[in-house]
Amino acid sequence: MALRPGALFTRAIWIDRVISFRDAPAGIIPRGLNRALGNQGIGPGSGVAICDPMVASQYSPMPQIMVSSATLVSPNGIGLRAVNGGYINCLYMVPLWAHVGFEAVNGGVMDLTYCSLQFGDYCLRREGSRQVANPRRSTVIPTPSEAAANAIVAAKTSIVNTMWSALVAAGYGSLNQAATRTDSELFVDAHGECRARR
Numbered sequence: 001m002a003l004r005p006g007a008l009f010t011r012a013i014w015i016d017r018v019i020s021f022r023d024a025p026a027g028i029i030p031r032g033l034n035r036a037l038g039n040q041g042i043g044p045g046s047g048v049a050i051c052d053p054m055v056a057s058q059y060s061p062m063p064q065i066m067v068s069s070a071t072l073v074s075p076n077g078i079g080l081r082a083v084n085g086g087y088i089n090c091l092y093m094v095p096l097w098a099h100v101g102f103e104a105v106n107g108g109v110m111d112l113t114y115c116s117l118q119f120g121d122y123c124l125r126r127e128g129s130r131q132v133a134n135p136r137r138s139t140v141i142p143t144p145s146e147a148a149a150n151a152i153v154a155a156k157t158s159i160v161n162t163m164w165s166a167l168v169a170a171g172y173g174s175l176n177q178a179a180t181r182t183d184s185e186l187f188v189d190a191h192g193e194c195r196a197r198r
Helices: 146-154 156-169 176-197
Strands: 014-019 049-051 066-072 077-085 085-098 099-103 110-116 122-127
Touching: 014 085, 049 085, 049 146, 066 176, 077 085, 077 110, 085 099, 099 110, 146 156, 156 176
Parallel strands: 014 066, 049 077, 066 085, 077 099, 085 110, 099 122
Antiparallel strands: none
């Protein structure tokens, strides 16, 4: 299971009672281990789910996958993989013979409850990080201005239209126009509200 490229996810994907099986001759399953490539004698194995929010629509609030009651028999496979800040919540999963049971890469997050790995190489593997925000402090002290706030809100339509025209001119016309305009209108309203209250 994976997130469909470009799809908008407004709620978690739920995977329930999954059995995944990949057959391999018993004689080659326990052969030598290579940390990067796993068991090279049988090739790459399968997995249950990968959650990578970078492939989903940027308007998805929090692309995530919920897995419940899963059994994976996959020599050299990876049971679950959360990538690029993806989130997987798993309840009751047992991968067998997998190279890695549960893997979080580049800021991926997992909640694992009653999960284990049997006869595999690594139960849990984490690598890398992902910078979500880089806040900067301003030396400017804001002053409240009801007039400025009203002017910002009154010019909302013009601001949003100018922004959208600039995006189209820069080659970003394939964006979801309705969602982009809604986000921009909310930002302008919030800025006007902050300007009036500070």
